[in-house]
Each structure stands twice: as structure tokens, then as C-alpha cells.
Amino acid sequence: MTELFIDDMRKELDNKSVTSSDLFNEARDKALKYQDEYNSFVTIMDKKEEMDSNTKLSGIPYGLKDNISTKGILTTGSSNILKDYIPVYDATVYRKLKEAGAVLVGKTVLDELAMGGTGTTGHTGIVRNPWDKDRMIGGSSSGSASSVALGIVPFSIGSDTGDSIRKPASYGGVVGFKPTYGRVSRYGLFAFASSLDTVGVIARSTRDISYVMDIIKGHDDRDMTSLPDDNILYSDNINNEIKGKKLFYIKEALENKSGNKELEQIIDNFYKTIDKAREIGFIIDEVSIDKELLETIYPAYNVISCAEATSNNSNLTGICFGNRIDGKDINDIMMKTRTEGFSELIKRRFVIGSYVLQKENQDKLFLNACRVRRLIVDRFNELFKEYDGYILPSTERIAPRFNEASDKLGDDYLILGNHLIIGNFGGYPSISIPSGFVNNMPVGISITGRAKEDYLVLNMANKLEEVLGYKGQVSKSE
Amino acid sequence: MSKYVPVIGLEVHSELKSNSKNFSSSKNGEGEVNTNLCPLDLGYPGTLPVVNKEAVRKSLMVAMALNCNVPEKLCFDRKNYYYPDLPKGYQITQFGSPIGVHGYVMIDTDSGPKKISIQDTHLEEDTANMDHMSTYSLIDYNRAGVPLLETVTDPCINSADEAILFLEAYRNILLYLDASDARADLGQIRVDVNVSLKREEDSKLGTRVEMKNINSFKTVREAIISEIDRQTKILESGGVIEQETRRYDENLGTSVFMRSKVDAVDYKYYRESNIPEIKLRDSFIDSVKNCLPILEYERRHKYIDVYGIGKVDAYTLTKDKKLSDYFEKIISYGSNPVDTSNMIVGFLLGYMNKNFLSLEDIKINEDDFSSVIKMMSDGKISNKQAKDIFTKAIEEDKNVMDIAKEMGSQISDKEEIRRIINEVFSENTKVIEDYKNGKNVNGFIMGLIMKKTSGKVNPGITNMVLKEELEKL
Numbered sequence: 040m041t042e043l044f045i046d047d048m049r050k051e052l053d054n055k056s057v058t059s060s061d062l063f064n065e066a067r068d069k070a071l072k073y074q075d076e077y078n079s080f081v082t083i084m085d086k087k088e089e090m091d092s093n094t095k096l097s098g099i100p101y102g103l104k105d106n107i108s109t110k111g112i113l114t115t116g117s118s119n120i121l122k123d124y125i126p127v128y129d130a131t132v133y134r135k136l137k138e139a140g141a142v143l144v145g146k147t148v149l150d151e152l153a154m155g156g157t158g159t160t161g162h163t164g165i166v167r168n169p170w171d172k173d174r175m176i177g178g179s180s181s182g183s184a185s186s187v188a189l190g191i192v193p194f195s196i197g198s199d200t201g202d203s204i205r206k207p208a209s210y211g212g213v214v215g216f217k218p219t220y221g222r223v224s225r226y227g228l229f230a231f232a233s234s235l236d237t238v239g240v241i242a243r244s245t246r247d248i249s250y251v252m253d254i255i256k257g258h259d260d261r262d263m264t265s266l267p268d269d270n271i272l273y274s275d276n277i278n279n280e281i282k283g284k285k286l287f288y289i290k291e292a293l294e295n296k297s298g299n300k301e302l303e304q305i306i307d308n309f310y311k312t313i314d315k316a317r318e319i320g321f322i323i324d325e326v327s328i329d330k331e332l333l334e335t336i337y338p339a340y341n342v343i344s345c346a347e348a349t350s351n352n353s354n355l356t357g358i359c360f361g362n363r364i365d366g367k368d369i370n371d372i373m374m375k376t377r378t379e380g381f382s383e384l385i386k387r388r389f390v391i392g393s394y395v396l397q398k399e400n401q402d403k404l405f406l407n408a409c410r411v412r413r414l415i416v417d418r419f420n421e422l423f424k425e426y427d428g429y430i431l432p433s434t435e436r437i438a439p440r441f442n443e444a445s446d447k448l449g450d451d452y453l454i455l456g457n458h459l460i461i462g463n464f465g466g467y468p469s470i471s472i473p474s475g476f477v478n479n480m481p482v483g484i485s486i487t488g489r490a491k492e493d494y495l496v497l498n499m500a501n502k503l504e505e506v507l508g509y510k511g512q513v514s515k516s517e
Numbered sequence: 518m519s520k521y522v523p524v525i526g527l528e529v530h531s532e533l534k535s536n537s538k539n540f541s542s543s544k545n546g547e548g549e550v551n552t553n554l555c556p557l558d559l560g561y562p563g564t565l566p567v568v569n570k571e572a573v574r575k576s577l578m579v580a581m582a583l584n585c586n587v588p589e590k591l592c593f594d595r596k597n598y599y600y601p602d603l604p605k606g607y608q609i610t611q612f613g614s615p616i617g618v619h620g621y622v623m624i625d626t627d628s629g630p631k632k633i634s635i636q637d638t639h640l641e642e643d644t645a646n647m648d649h650m651s652t653y654s655l656i657d658y659n660r661a662g663v664p665l666l667e668t669v670t671d672p673c674i675n676s677a678d679e680a681i682l683f684l685e686a687y688r689n690i691l692l693y694l695d696a697s698d699a700r701a702d703l704g705q706i707r708v709d710v711n712v713s714l715k716r717e718e719d720s721k722l723g724t725r726v727e728m729k730n731i732n733s734f735k736t737v738r739e740a741i742i743s744e745i746d747r748q749t750k751i752l753e754s755g756g757v758i759e760q761e762t763r764r765y766d767e768n769l770g771t772s773v774f775m776r777s778k779v780d781a782v783d784y785k786y787y788r789e790s791n792i793p794e795i796k797l798r799d800s801f802i803d804s805v806k807n808c809l810p811i812l813e814y815e816r817r818h819k820y821i822d823v824y825g826i827g828k829v830d831a832y833t834l835t836k837d838k839k840l841s842d843y844f845e846k847i848i849s850y851g852s853n854p855v856d857t858s859n860m861i862v863g864f865l866l867g868y869m870n871k872n873f874l875s876l877e878d879i880k881i882n883e884d885d886f887s888s889v890i891k892m893m894s895d896g897k898i899s900n901k902q903a904k905d906i907f908t909k910a911i912e913e914d915k916n917v918m919d920i921a922k923e924m925g926s927q928i929s930d931k932e933e934i935r936r937i938i939n940e941v942f943s944e945n946t947k948v949i950e951d952y953k954n955g956k957n958v959n960g961f962i963m964g965l966i967m968k969k970t971s972g973k974v975n976p977g978i979t980n981m982v983l984k985e986e987l988e989k990l
Contacts, residue, residue: 108563116562128556130563227563234790262565263792346787350597353606354560358656369601369654396597396785405787 041066042190042513045099045247052098059098059142063087066100066144069191077167077189079182080145081105082113090140095250095274097140102186102195105146106153107238108227109133116229117149117161120355120362120380130227131259132196132238139254144192147182151385153198153231154348155179156206159441160384168210169514170480174438177207183241184211190513194242194251200231201340202459204239205471205485210438212473212481212512214500215241216248218493220466221266223252224259232347233264235340235463244510245472245501249273252493266491276494277501282320284499286430286486287422288313290327292454293431301436302455304477309432312474312484315506316430321499323430328418330454335411337457340464342395342408349392355380416465427495428488431458433471437480459485468493470500473509481512521714521752523745524722525680526672527737528709529687531697532643532663533575539642539664540566540609553659560604565791568593572664573616575696576640577797577805579666580617582690582812583635587802588614591795593640596784601656602644610641610667612786622690623814624682633683638668666697672711672722677741684708684734689813693838701733708737710765712744714752723748724758728765728772740765744772816841824854830862839876840866843883850887853894860890864904868911881910885917892921896929896975929975934982937974941965942986952987959983 040048041062051057063084070083079102090097103109106116108126115121129137137143148161158166158181166181168174169188176185180197184207187195197204199217208215216239223238230236240251252273259265293309295302313323357363357376364379366372381389395404422429435455462469469487476482486503488496504510535545541557541564557564573591580587594612620635645661647654668687674680688706691697699706708731713723726744731737743765748758763772813835820831835841844861848854869875886907893903898921910917928934942949945965952958959980966979 106562108561114562121562124562126556126561126563128561128564225563226565229562230791261567263567264565264790347790350595350607350785350787353597353599354562354604356599356601356606358601359559359604359658360561370599373599373601393785396787398783398785401785401787 041069041100041192043193044244044511045095045193045242045250048099048193049095059140060087062098062100063142063144066142066192069189070145070186073189073191076172077169077185078164079147079166079186079189079191081115081117081148081161081163081182083145084112084143087142088137090137092138092140094139094254096136096254098142099140099194100142100144100192101136101251102145102147102183102192103133103136103143104149104153104180104183104195104197106149106198106229106231107133107146107196108229109143109146112143112146114146114229115162116152117163118151118355118380118385119162119382120357120376122162122362124361126227128227131224131261132255133227135255135257136196141254145186147180147186147195147197149181149183150179150203151382152229152348152352153179153200153203154344154385154388156202157439158182158185158207160382162382165441168438168480170212171438174440174480175210177210177438179203180207180215180241184208184213184215187211187213187241187243188514194240194247196251196255197239197241198228198231199237199239199463200235200344201463204241205433205459205462205469205483208241209433209471209473209483209485210481211241212483212509212514213241213243214245214248214470214472214504214510215239215483216245216252216470216497216500217462217468218252218256219266219468219490220463221262221264222256222269222468222491222493224257224262224265226259226261230347230351232344233351234347235344237463237466243512245470245497245504246274246277248470249277249497249501252497256493269491269494271494273494273497277498279498280320281499281502283322284320284428284495285322285324285426286313286316286428286499287324287326287426288430289333289454289458290325291330291333292458294454301477305432305435305437305482308475308477308482309484312503312507313430316503319502319506321503324426326422326426326429332411332415332418333454333458336415336454336460336464339408339411339415340457340460341391342404343412345388345392346396346405346408347392349389349396352389412464415461419461419465419467423489427492428486428499430484430486431455432474433459433483433485437477437482459487462487466490468496470496472500472504472507473512474507475509481509520717521749522717523675523741524672524713524715524725525674525676525741526711526725527670527674527680527683528711529668529684530643530707530709531666531668531691531699532705533572533640533666533697534695535569535571535575535664537569538662539569539572539640541662542567543662545663548659550657551659558604558658558662560606566609566789568792568795569664572640574805575664575694576616576638576666577802578694578809579668579690579696580620580638581806581809582694583617583620583622583638583668585617585620585635585638587617587797589797590614591616591797593789593792594786595789596641596786598782598784600644601654602647602661604645604658604661608642608644609789609792611639613788615639622683622686624679624686625814625817626679626682631679633679633686634671634673636669636671638666641665641667672713672725677738677745680710680741681734681738684737686814689836689838693810693812704732707732708734710737710740710744712741712748713758714745714748724760726758726760726772727762729762729775731765736765736767739767739770740772743770747771810838813838813841816845820854820858824848824858826855826858830858833862833866834858837876843876846883847886847890850884852887852890856894857887857890860893860903860907865907868908874911879911880914881907881917889917889921899975928970928973929978931978931982934974934979935986937966937970938962938979938983938986941969942990949990952990959987
């Protein structure tokens with residue numbers, strides 16, 4: 040039953056043919072069953088949290104990324120440095136879900152401290168792709184994507200700083216939504232890069248995403264960057280007419296100079312998808328954007344996110360909390376705690392972040408990256424005056440095999456592989472929905488819209504989803 | 518060879534008064550060790566700062582009182598460094614756009630008024646308190662996150678005396694604005710001192726030495742004097758001053774080396790993105806401006822120049838805003854400022870001191886105070902009577918005007934006195950005889966008059982009228 044949509048479960052709950060305990064038990068049993076093979080969870084709950092409420096989500100099981108603070112429940116950020124950390128307070132998103140009666144099944148594995156895109160760097164081991172165990176699910180919301188793709192839960196909460204919800208959703212054949220920056224409170228989300236971080240949702244349909252968004256969105260006095268309420272029920276607006284809505288795709292992102300076969304099929308899938316979109320009334324144009332500008336996206340992201348991550352994670356010293364390693368004095372304690380607590384990849388990012396913030400480098404590296412970000416956002420804001428959003432394949436490839444990619448910040452560069460970052464640079468709402476299969480692995484298509492128009496992005500995605508036919512899919516790997 | 522001129526710059530940190538901390542809702546104030554805490558104060562993952570409006574309002578007031586330019590937008594930055602007293606691993610401060618820049622404070626030196634220019638004043642958060650034991654350290658996080666205002670002067674102070682005059686003036690600004698209790702003994706005001714020496718004719722400043730975290734003004738004075746001495750000796754013996762940070766050791770009476778410029782920490786300042794830029798609306802700025810009181814310096818000069826009050830008394834009156842407010846309210850009811858000042862400084866303060874009273878204990882309302890002073894100035898009562906009235910009012914917690922009535926006012930009307938004198942004459946014919954026989958009876962008659970009027974007649978006038986009446990006999 041937990042592999043169905045929220046509406047299906049709601050119906051069964053409401054006519055009392057199942058109870059929320061039944062759903063929780065089923066989800067928990069599935070979580071336990073798949074745990075050894077796929078490793079979606081850091082923690083699987085023993086008991087159902089009891090909360091009376093009467094919302095769309097009451098009694099519905101879900102997964103929560105393990106970088107979201109849950110009072111009294113282990114929250115590790117999938118890092119050794121927090122392997123025994125039990126928070127003393129609830130994140131706003133968790134509190135809202137709890138109050139809405141949603142039932143937490145488990146805390147999902149991520150790439151260590153949300154830095155990474157492979158699902159291979161969490162301290163409890165690698166997360167496998169439900170469609171092919173030899174492949175990655177991607178990250179950093181790895182367990183959130185795999186738990187949904189496996190049909191354990193109808194939705195999971197993730198976080199997205201560069202593409203951390205949308206990429207694993209795309210690799211896992213499910214829907215991933217990154218809301219407008221500030222639409223969902225970040226209070227309680229372990230900070231990676233504060234100016235880019237968002238809390239979002241992975242589910243098996245856009246409709247289910249909208250149900251969850253209706254609960255978790257809204258202003259929060261604890262997060263000064265959270266937006267005022269938009270007072271729109273997304274789930275009521277996902278079927279609005281989209282005829283005449285204008286989207287563009289970026290010509291330069293669809294180049295395939297090396298003639299890569301897989302990329303060719305992905306691009307082919309994209310063109311077929313936009314044909315269907317046009318059939319239902321979307322107007323879709325090709326737009327050309329300065330390639331040099333597009334090629335700065337990843338380096339600029341790299342600089343900004345590493346800089347912010349270095350500072351944000353300076354609290355992990357083992358002094359007030361965390362896995363303290365003893366030393367001969369205060370500095371030695373902090374040094375040893377951090378040396379042993381972080382993996383090499385994380386330390387690499389901290390070194391980069393620290394380097395670009397140094398007085399002598401800051402203007403040339405960090406501040407220039409911020410300027411580049413501004414230029415990119417200005418260009419897209421300009422385009423968004425005419426267009427309601429842009430559409431592109433979510434990723435440039437299908438989920439890699441474990442020996443094919445790593446989270447080392449690489450040298451090769453593809454615009455298509457990095458365009459999702461634009462959503463974080465501009466704080467735009469952005470969604471990935473499944474659009475078919477290439478080499479028997481799911482691929483996805485993404486729509487990124489104007490800031491604050493979350494309802495419209497969900498509306499457009501839902502309409503497209505209806506005609507694509509990949510909604511609600513669960514991996515067939517069993 | 519010309520002399521060396523000391524050039525001093527100060528950085529003053531003061532804890533602001535507010536209900537809660539600068540970026541969290543925990544209490545800002547006294548408390549059992551590690552009780553004024555919330556997840557943010559300990560840097561727990563996922564916590565976010567929320568700016569305290571009251572702290573912003575207070576720092577804006579100080580910025581305006583320091584005659585600073587105020588920015589259009591409020592921005593915060595992170596100062597990154599690792600130390601256990603800084604749980605987040607960074608301090609939220611204002612680096613790029615402080616809440617006040619380019620201001621000044623006036624001080625009165627022996628050689629006249631001097632403008633101490635202010636580089637900037639910025640709002641930040643305090644660190645935790647640490648006690649280092651031999652094998653362990655204790656941390657109290659109550660102080661972590663308390664709003665802290667740092668004010669930086671230009672290097673424009675030329676002596677320890679000037680530094681202290683500035684610090685006292687600055688502290689008084691904080692007190693006048695009720696922005697901080699500014700108690701050095703509680704660490705609510707702490708000073709970093711930069712000292713360099715240059716030759717009189719040089720325009721370029723010498724190499725500066727910084728002394729951090731000095732906890733009392735007395736120690737600031739000592740530290741400056743001893744540092745000037747240390748640097749002078751080095752320069753005079755042909756040595757070179759190294760740019761370094763030193764710590765003033767009160768026991769040794771000199772500064773000791775902490776770290777050199779080479780070891781200077783790079784704080785990697787950058788914009789705090791968890792706090793959006795906050796536009797300081799004109800209405801907010803105006804509302805702050807409108808509640809700025811007139812400050813000590815201006816009041817003092819008005820007292821001296823306009824009211825003609827002596828310098829020392831003017832200092833005394835303006836040192837404490839409450840006292841100065843009391844004084845101003847009294848004279849607003851029309852009493853003479855000098856007479857009022859004399860009564861406050863010459864009598865009231867001494868009385869309060871002797872009896873361990875504070876101004877709050879003095880319940881005499883300003884209107885009544887003014888009336889008594891007016892009666893005294895008009896010669897209706899004597900200075901001693903006025904003091905007696907005040908004393909009685911304080912001691913018996915009685916209304917001043919009731920006491921004044923009860924005591925009866927002094928008789929200073931000539932004709933009234935003349936009438937009384939003649940009554941005394943007619944009741945005491947023997948004395949008139951004695952007078953006519955050449956005896957000096959003045960003192961005796963005065964005694965009779967005083968007895969008859971219970972001492973209410975004005976003695977000067979009575980003496981004068983008595984002489985006239987005796988001559989008539």
C-alpha cells in the first residue's frame with residue numbers, strides 16, 4: 040500500500056480499511072527489508088509517533104533526510120563527527136509534518152553533510168539505485184530518493200543546495216521539487232551553503248509533492264530568510280490550464296560534440312518530451328545563452344558553496360556537542376575531532392572554502408564567484424520576463440555505476456550536467472519529473488520557474504506529467 | 518631632537534541592555550551558569566540567527582549620539598575563527614557596513630575642547646566566558662550572543678588623560694541613552710588600546726602595538742603610560758617597534774608579548790547570508806532620533822555658558838543623567854539655576870552621600886523644590902531654612918510645601934518688622950530707659966524680637982529697622 044499515492048492511502052485511511060499503524064508498520068517493514076541491499080536509512084523508527092490531526096497527510100508515512108533536526112532522534116548528517124548526535128530541538132519542517140499527523144518512518148542517508156552528489160559518502164555506507172544495484176542513486180538526498188523509488192514511503196523530505204533533490208530524483212525515476220529559496224523554513228536544516236540551501240520534497244507524483252508543500256511551506260519567525268506566506272494551496276492549482284505558458288530551453292546545453300550515445304538518447308528523450316508538452320499547449324522556444332557565462336556556473340557554485348560550507352561547519356568542534364576526540368588542550372581537541380570526524384572529500388571542500396575566503400584571495404575568487412552568480416541570475420531574470428520557466432533534461436547522463444564517478448570535484452565540464460544549480464543561484468523553484476528510460480535506467484526532465492511561483496512550476500509539471508506516463512513508478516528491481 | 522608624541526586609538530566593546538540576546542531568544546542578563554541558553558547559543562546544527570530589534574535600536578541611538586553616518590541598509594558579516602568561547606565558529610558582526618561611521622565625540626581637555634573622531638561603531642555578539650584551570654577549562658555560555666557594540670576611534674588621542682576623558686564621555690553617552698549599564702567591573706565595557714609613537718614633526722604614524730581586553734579605565738591609563746614609556750625607551754636607544762599584540766599585565770605594570778603581526782589571524786570576513794539586508798526605514802530612524810536626549814557635553818556647556826554655573830558643579834550635575842534631568846525639571850518651574858545648582862550640589866548630594874541615599878529616595882517633586890528655591894532667592898526664607906525644609910521633607914517623608922507653611926515663612930517685610938519692634942518697645946519700657954541712659958541694648962532687643970516671632974524675622978532687615986527705630990527715640 041505504501042507504494043501508492045497519498046490520495047490512495049488517504050481514501051483507505053478515511054474509510055478505515057487501514058489504520059495509520061498499518062501503514063507505518065508496512066513502511067517500516069519494507070524499510071527494514073530493503074535496508075541491507077539499498078541502505079536508504081540511517082535510522083528506522085521502532086514506533087509510530089502519535090499525533091492527532093486531520094490533514095491530507097495525517098497517518099501518511101514518510102522519510103526525512105538525516106540533516107534535519109529531530110528532537111530526541113539521532114541526526115547524523117551522515118557524518119562521523121555527528122554519529123551519536125541527538126538534537127534537543129525540532130526543525131520547523133519536521134514540526135509541521137508532525138503536527139499535520141504525517142508519520143516518520145526513518146531518517147534517510149545523505150552524502151556526508153549534504154556535500155556530494157553520489158550517495159557514496161555517508162558514514163553508514165553507500166546508497167544503491169533501486170533500478171540497478173550497481174549504480175548510484177546520486178545525492179545528496181540519496182536515501183530520500185531511494186526510499187521513494189523503492190515504494191517504502193510515498194514521500195521523503197530532502198534538501199537541495201545545487202541539485203541534491205532533483206538529481207537523485209531523476210536517477211531514481213521519481214519526482215523531486217526544490218521550492219523557491221525561503222518558501223520552506225530552513226530552521227533545523229544542517230546548513231551547507233546558507234544562500235543556496237532549500238528544503239524540498241521527493242515523491243512519486245507532482246500532486247503528492249503539492250500536498251506536502253501545502254503543509255511545510257510558509258513564513259517562519261525563526262528563519263529571517265523565509266518568505267511571507269503566499270496563501271495559495273498548490274494542490275488546488277496543479278490542474279490549472281497551462282495553454283500558452285511559455286518555456287525555453289538552452290541551445291548550448293544540448294550540444295553533444297563528442298557524439299556520446301547515452302547523451303544522444305537523453306537529448307532525444309528531451310525533444311520527444313517537449314513535443315508532448317507542445318501538444319498540450321506549452322509554447323517552447325530555443326534560447327541561446329553566452330556559453331562562457333554558462334560555463335562559469337559550476338566553478339562559481341564550487342567557490343560559493345565551499346566558502347559557506349567551511350564557515351557553516353565551523354561549529355563541529357566537539358566542544359558543545361558531537362563526537363569529541365580527546366586531546367592535550369582545547370585546540371588539540373578541536374583539531375583531532377575535526378581531523379577524525381570528516382572524510383577526505385569534506386576536508387577538501389573546507390580547504391577550498393577557506394582558501395577562497397582568505398583576505399588575499401577573497402576578491403578574486405569568492406567575490407568574483409558572487410558577481411558571476413549575479414550575472415547569471417540577471418540573465419535568467421531577464422528571460423523570465425518573457426518566459427514562465429525553462430525546461431531541460433535534469434541530468435546529462437543516467438545514474439553512474441559505482442566505478443564511474445566520484446565526489447571529487449572533477450575537471451570535465453558539461454553545461455547540461457550543471458544547469459540545475461541555476462535554480463539555487465536565483466532561488467528559483469525547480470522540479471525534476473521522470474520522462475522515460477535510457478539503457479533501462481530512468482531519466483528526468485526539469486522545469487525551473489520564476490522565484491516565488493512555486494504553484495506555477497508544480498502546475499506545469501503536473502500537466503506535463505499527465506501526458507508523459509511515468510507518474511507513480513516504483514523500481515522493478517525486486 | 519624633538520620629542521615623541523604618543524598616538525592612541527581605542528576600541529571599546531560594550532554589552533547592550535536588552536531582554537534577549539542579539540540573535541536568539543535567550544535572556545540577556547544575570548543567571549546561574551549555563552542557564553541563559555538556547556540551541557543557537559551553543560551553535561547546534563540547523564539553528565538560525567534572528568536579529569534583535571531592540572539591540573539595533575540601541576546601537577542606532579549610540580551611532581547617532583556619536584554623530585555618525587547611518588547606513589541605508591543593515592547588514593551583518595561573519596568573522597570566522599575557532600575558539601571554544603565561540604560556539605558557531607564565527608562571530609556575527611558588521612564588517613562591511615557598520616551601523617555608524619565617521620562620527621566624533623567632544624571632550625574638554627585642560628587645553629580646551631577636543632574632537633575625538635570615531636571611525637565606526639558596529640553591532641556584534643559577545644563570546645562565552647572561559648575559566649582556565651590547570652588541567653581543564655570551564656565555559657559559561659550565558660554571555661555567548663549578548664549584544665555587543667564595538668566603537669573604534671581614529672588614532673587621534675595623544676595622552677592617557679585624553680583617553681580616559683574620552684572613555685568617560687563615551688560611557689556617559691551609553692548611560693544617557695540607557696544603552697548599556699557599562700559597568701567595567703562586570704565586564705560590560707572592555708577596551709583594546711593601540712599605542713604608537715611618532716616624532717612631533719612627522720606626519721606618518723609610528724608602528725602600533727595593540728593591547729587587548731582591558732577591564733577598567735584605571736588600567737587603561739596605566740597601560741598607556743607604561744606602553745608609552747616602553748616604546749620611548751626602545752626608540753631612544755635606537756631600537757625598532759615591532760607591530761604586535763601585547764597583553765597588559767597589571768602585576769608587572771607593563772605589557773607582555775602575545776603575538777606578532779606575522780601570526781595575525783585572517784578572519785575571512787564575509788556576508789552573513791542568514792540575515793537578509795534590512796532596510797532602515799526613515800520612520801524607524803526618525804523614531805530613534807526623536808528619543809535621543811540632549812547629552813552630557815551639550816548640557817554641561819549650557820550650564821556653564823548660559824546659566825553661569827561653575828565648571829565643577831556643572832560637571833557634577835551632568836555626570837548623571839537622572840540628576841541632570843531633575844535639575845532641569847526644577848529650573849523649568851522658574852527657580853534660579855545657580856541657586857538651584859548650589860542647593861543640589863552644595864546640600865542635596867552631600868546629604869544623600871552621608872545618608873547613603875540615591876536620587877530615587879528623594880521624593881521631593883520638582884515643582885515644590887523650585888518653589889522653595891524661589892522663596893529663598895526672594896529672601897523670604899533663609900538658606901538654612903530651605904535646607905531644613907528639604908531635610909525634614911526627606912526624613913519625615915512629608916510634602917515640602919506643608920513643611921514650609923508649618924514652619925511659617927520668614928518675616929522680611931520692613932513695615933511688619935517695624936510694627937513688631939514697636940510692640941516690643943511698648944512691652945519693655947525698661948529697656949528703652951537703659952538705651953536712653955547710653956546702654957547698648959541692641960542684642961537684648963533682637964533676642965526679644967526673635968523670641969516673640971519664634972525666630973521668623975529676617976535678622977538683617979530687623980537689625981536695620983531696629984537701628985532706625987532706636988534713633989527715633
